[in-house]
Amino acid sequence: MNKLTQMMQWKAVRQVIEPFIGLFVVLGFFAVSDVSHILFTGSTWNLLLVQTVVVALGAMGMTMVIISGGIDLSAGSVVALSSVVGAKCILLGVPFPLVILCCVLVGGLTGAINGALIAGLRIVPFIVTLGMMGIARGVAKWIANNQTVNYTAKYGNEHPVRSILERTDFRHFFPLPPGVWLTAFLAIVMILVMRRSVFGRHVFALGSNEDTARLCGIRVQWKKMAIYAIAGLFFGLAGLMQLSRLNLGDPTASVGLELEIIAAVVIGGASLSGGSGSILGSMIGALIIVVLKLGSTLKGWENHIQEIIIGVVIIFAVCVDRFRHSGLLKRSRD
């Protein structure tokens, strides 16, 4: 019994440490290479975190969706749509706080539509969000008239939206832009929500076994609706961050971002069949991807090499995960 409690404590410790191992391996690789003196500086890490924000916010929503047993392929398009809507709002002279609200709500709206279709018509999430991926992208291009929405000509470089993710000191780690702090704060909130709230428990239950969830009186369809809508809010916020970073609304940006987000979630240990995953893991997954990208750039590797490396890492991460789980399963069968 004593041994068992020890084992369980070790398991709990392992759960916290394990996601970091991948990050340490990647960092270790670059540490022994010739770029370590650039990579391990405060200013580079400042940049790293700024670059992680969009994927990290997307991954918060996506993690919840994937744990519930679903998927959202519209994330990238929604980010683009939200950034275009934000840019348009700025051009129309909408006050700054309302711009933020518009971006977030546009995301929430698309998510709610996804959720309504998935829950109401019982269509599989893959199809619904695949459709929404096209629709959101199309609407973004339509609103933007097929070109980037540029407000700098009218407002110069100093619109407050820019300050959300603007780097002010290029030599030190601090100060971090407010967008990074907001992302970190939301990550902590989401970790708590998924681990400690009734809603979070229900999301896990839904992904583990929808029938059981229904049997236990969980209002499955409402929950699904809420999950996709909340995920949409995160994608909308990610769109705002994208807008701040690019300083313009680009309807053709963020193509394939949804896959990067899913990759971050999967590297973070979530299972695409639902029921498992963690926000912390996904955040580290997002960091791993950004570190790989930045590290590759520093090494002077070209874009195609980066893509190959990230592809390999995704497969590798899932293999390691599978290996761990099959080991566990074997023990449980015995």
Next chain:
Amino acid sequence: METARLELSEVRKHFGSTKALDGASLMVQPGEVHALIGENGAGKSTLMKILSGACSRDAGEIKLDGEDLRLTNPLQARDQGISMIYQELNLAPDLSVAENVLLGMEPKRFGWLNRKEMQDRASAALEELGAQAIDPQTTVRRLTIAQQQLVEIARALVSDPRVVIMDEPTSSLTQADTERLFAVIRRLRDRGVSVIYISHFLEECQAVCDGYTVLRDGKSVGSGESMSQTSLDEIVHLMVGREVSDIYAVPPHAMGDSVLQVVEVSGLDKPRKVSLELHTGEIFGLAGLVGAGRTETLRSIFGLDPMTGGSVERAGKRLPGSRPHERLREGLGLLSENRKEEGLLLNRHVADNLTLSDLKPLTRYGWIRESAQRAAAEHWIDELGVKTSGPDQEMGKLSGGNQQKVAIARLLHHGSDVLLLDEPTRGIDVASKQQIYRLMGRLAAEGKAVLFVSSYLPELLGVCDTIGVMRRGELVAVKPAADWTEHAIMLAATGADESVA
């Protein structure tokens, strides 16, 4: 004496520190139907895994027709003439019967499928089983469970087996289909095939098996050459290692006021206008053949299946809403017949499974207090004697009986006072069954009402106060349990009582 078809002596196998098999011996003669009996966790499945090549043994000897047998994978077992028929059917539902029968050994000509030969061989195999009625070209999905099982047995037959192992083959069959299966097993026996028959239903083993072996804690604790000549008491005694005086003895309880009135409830197809009344302290049994609509009745009452007519009332007042969360709010609770597919979250821990339907009281400011959740889980683990390492243990690692206790504990944690239990004792061992009967009696004594669906008549007759019999979606008869006999229930369930009258 001739050489035994299969002889296992002192087989041992351990996984880590647990001994799954600790000296298991078994001897089966050619053309013998041999019962392998034991509680869950006694080592039956490990033994079968070793025989089917799915895992290897640590020590001991296995001889097939006198020759030493060493298997490293399931394919070898099939080549050696050992076929396994699992509890869960292993068929590809969208392929045809013939394709399923010959899956993995399709007759080929120049690398292309020889459809003609496939049909012929499948038909031949089905005919041997007396199942000519099954068309080899039908898609398996369209067959009944019993027919699917015959297809699986046909698949075992085409590889010309020396030993066929059947694991709980009747768990989802009706009485009539069970009889038909027994006829098939006797045919196999007459052909000289040896059958190892694993089942929790001891009466069935008596009906169809010749010899028997009882496993307990990984050891063979007893065996005999004639199952039918041995009393069930003796066998149960061997299984549990102690005297089981009266398995159906439940704590005394008295029926009180009416708590739930089910009025002419109808579903999409079943049930049809079912009316019944539950009282405090009552255990109400629902009997009937598979497909009679017992499960559907429970699910319609609970709101899992749509209710197309009728109402569920308390004290003459219709319950608000019709969905599961509304029913739970009104004190109803349902235990699913499918513990693994529907009843439980197998990859979550015990505490979550226990408290899932009612997490609210365990929260403060909306956050779950894990200490409170643990305490609640520990309370019910103690209360029901669930064998687990603790609230943190993963659900899937518990034995069937203990999983079932957790599923029932969830209803109790929720505070439900009307318990709809669908096959609560399916697939669990005798000792756990007995504990569940006692629990049902205790709950009734506390004033709860239990609606108990079961396909196993002795337990219904032993435990219930009132028994209703369903046939084709209708509740055809309700009487106090004392006024029923097994025979009378079967007559009512099959409609034979009316055709005679």
